[in-house]
Amino acid sequence: MKKILSLLLASGVMLMSGCDGDFEELNKDPNAATAEIFNPAYLFTSSQLFSSRGDNGTSLHYAEPFVQQFATLSDAGTFDFFGDKYVYNKGGSESLWKNTFNPGTGGSKLLEDALVLSKDKPELSNLYNMARIWKTLIYHRLTDMYGDVPYSEANLGYYTQNYKPKYDTQKDIYYSMLSELEDAIGKLDASKGPVTADIIYAGDVAKWKKFGYSLMLRLGMRLQKVEPATAEAWVKKAFAGGVFTSVDDNAFVRFPDKTGANQALVNEDSWTLSVSGPNPGKISATFFNFLKSRNDPRLKYTVAVYTDPAKASTKNTDPAIQKGMPNGFNLVTIKSDPSYDNSNPAGGHQYSGINRDIYAKLDGPRMLITYGEVQLMLAEAAVRGWITGDAAAFYKNGVTGAMKNLAKYEATAVITDAEINTYLTANPFVGTADKEKAYEQINSQYWAACFMNGLEAFANVRRSGYPKLTPINYPSNETDGTYPRRLRYPEDEPVLNDVNYKAAVARQGADNFKTRVWWDKQ
Numbered sequence: 001m002k003k004i005l006s007l008l009l010a011s012g013v014m015l016m017s018g019c020d021g022d023f024e025e026l027n028k029d030p031n032a033a034t035a036e037i038f039n040p041a042y043l044f045t046s047s048q049l050f051s052s053r054g055d056n057g058t059s060l061h062y063a064e065p066f067v068q069q070f071a072t073l074s075d076a077g078t079f080d081f082f083g084d085k086y087v088y089n090k091g092g093s094e095s096l097w098k099n100t101f102n103p104g105t106g107g108s109k110l111l112e113d114a115l116v117l118s119k120d121k122p123e124l125s126n127l128y129n130m131a132r133i134w135k136t137l138i139y140h141r142l143t144d145m146y147g148d149v150p151y152s153e154a155n156l157g158y159y160t161q162n163y164k165p166k167y168d169t170q171k172d173i174y175y176s177m178l179s180e181l182e183d184a185i186g187k188l189d190a191s192k193g194p195v196t197a198d199i200i201y202a203g204d205v206a207k208w209k210k211f212g213y214s215l216m217l218r219l220g221m222r223l224q225k226v227e228p229a230t231a232e233a234w235v236k237k238a239f240a241g242g243v244f245t246s247v248d249d250n251a252f253v254r255f256p257d258k259t260g261a262n263q264a265l266v267n268e269d270s271w272t273l274s275v276s277g278p279n280p281g282k283i284s285a286t287f288f289n290f291l292k293s294r295n296d297p298r299l300k301y302t303v304a305v306y307t308d309p310a311k312a313s314t315k316n317t318d319p320a321i322q323k324g325m326p327n328g329f330n331l332v333t334i335k336s337d338p339s340y341d342n343s344n345p346a347g348g349h350q351y352s353g354i355n356r357d358i359y360a361k362l363d364g365p366r367m368l369i370t371y372g373e374v375q376l377m378l379a380e381a382a383v384r385g386w387i388t389g390d391a392a393a394f395y396k397n398g399v400t401g402a403m404k405n406l407a408k409y410e411a412t413a414v415i416t417d418a419e420i421n422t423y424l425t426a427n428p429f430v431g432t433a434d435k436e437k438a439y440e441q442i443n444s445q446y447w448a449a450c451f452m453n454g455l456e457a458f459a460n461v462r463r464s465g466y467p468k469l470t471p472i473n474y475p476s477n478e479t480d481g482t483y484p485r486r487l488r489y490p491e492d493e494p495v496l497n498d499v500n501y502k503a504a505v506a507r508q509g510a511d512n513f514k515t516r517v518w519w520d521k522q
Contacts, residue, residue, distance in 0.1 A: 040117035041197035043110045044131055048199050051107025051138050052253035052366045057095025058145060063454030066484055067447060067461050068286035068469050071325040073334055073348045081281035084327050085474035086484050086513060094490040100142050108138050112155035125187065126205060127195045132184035133212045136177045137368060140219060143173050144459045145487055147517040148504040164497045167504035170518035178219055178234055185212040200251055211251050213241040214374050221377050222463055226521040232386045239387045244371040247404045252365040282351040288324025290448065294427050297419040301406050303352040325351035328472040358410045359452055365408050372401030372449045376442050383438045392429040395442060399424060402449035440466045462520045478513040485516045
């Protein structure tokens with residue numbers, strides 16, 4: 001036994017002395033991801049896909065009904081489209097937050113890893129700076145919906161061992177995002193080659209610059225109420241830099257599963273499941289009447305009546321039977337509304353729903369920011385005197401771009417130039433003499449242009465005040481009948497991140513639907 005022990009000890013000494021120079025190499029984790037053995041571009045691709053998917057809980061079921069583009073007859077806050085009545089639904093209120101921070105499929109963690117792995121590597125410079133721009137897209141939507149959120153310390157637990165990130169103030173987040181955009185755009189360099197893993201623009205640097213400046217314009221406009229001078233400065237910078245110039249610049253992700261064979265992708269894009277199921281929300285009368293009263297050519301592609309929503313064969317697009325559902329009713333109270341036909345056996349399905357052939361396609365686009373939106377923001381900026389240019393021309397471009405955008409959803413949904421010109425002739429720009437009327441017209445069109453992008457529609461309604469929506473005062477609602485300003489933080493945050501959660505609430509205001517975010521100054 002002593003002899004065996006001596007041999008083992010001797011062998012150990014020989015092994016240690018023989019490999020002393022490679023000790024650090026032996027202690028490296030062979031499974032650890034590094035830029036040398038793992039391409040961070042793959043993480044970037046996944047982040048783009050996951051963070052652009054349809055968020056059915058927050059964007060579709062809360063924000064879209066908040067802005068009265070959808071309505072529902074459900075009344076317990078436990079069904080889809082609960083934002084119709086400002087009631088609280090845990091899953092819906094938490095959805096965007098959870099989808100953002102989910103470590104595997106949330107987008108922000110994958111992106112943070114891509115940033116860490118590509119930073120300070122010249123050959124990955126374009127990837128790194130595109131990821132910085134994408135990070136702004138992710139976080140501006142999050143902070144717009146909740147207010148103060150983890151940002152500067154978020155998703156860094158593996159690298160810093162800080163698993164309870166602070167909630168940055170929304171002001172600090174916005175200032176950081178704008179600075180990050182400016183720096184990242186300036187460092188994009190076409191001579192360094194494309195980022196082939198990019199599923200938005202296939203690595204086209206020129207288009208990424210336009211995307212970055214268009215986001216800068218959106219963020220700058222968001223500050224209009226709270227810091228108008230700051231807003232003006234960033235809007236001017238974005239306009240001078242070069243924003244979208246056609247619908248071909250639109251930023252969107254098209255989900256790559258036309259047949260639905262890949263169930264994992266279908267499940268990830270739960271948006272499609274929500275609008276194509278047997279009991280989807282209906283088109284709000286507010287939105288329906290806005291389109292119909294103006295003879296808007298988008299109406300024929302937007303709505304349809306499915307007297308039996310489980311069967312596509314029951315679809316009817318005859319304008320004579322189309323009507324929007326008023327917000328704020330349930331299965332019982334709707335029967336007393338003049339719009340309800342008690343003799344119709346379809347019941348609540350007598351109201352128009354979304355045209356699923358256009359908006360519920362498994363390979364459909366998820367719009368993030370469009371040319372139409374950008375031109376309408378420029379129209380408002382021109383009315384404010386922040387930029388040079390013809391507000392009427394920007395307005396015309398915005399409406400035209402929004403109508404042309406439908407063909408991105410479905411190739412046959414073409415609105416012709418003649419139809420657009422007829423619409424613009426019948427609904428001309430009101431001019432700049434009465435600025436408030438101009439703001440109302442521009443932002444009402446912006447609201448229409450953001451159909452199916454509830455996060456942006458809700459943010460801009462709060463920012464601009466238009467269109468003027470009549471708040472819903474449904475029993476047991478979260479706002480006492482006032483218009484909602486944000487959503488609640490997830491219920492587990494006071495436990496998982498108690499100190500920082502409490503600091504954010506103390507600083508921002510009560511954690512409820514009524515508290516305004518920083519830029520939503522009263």
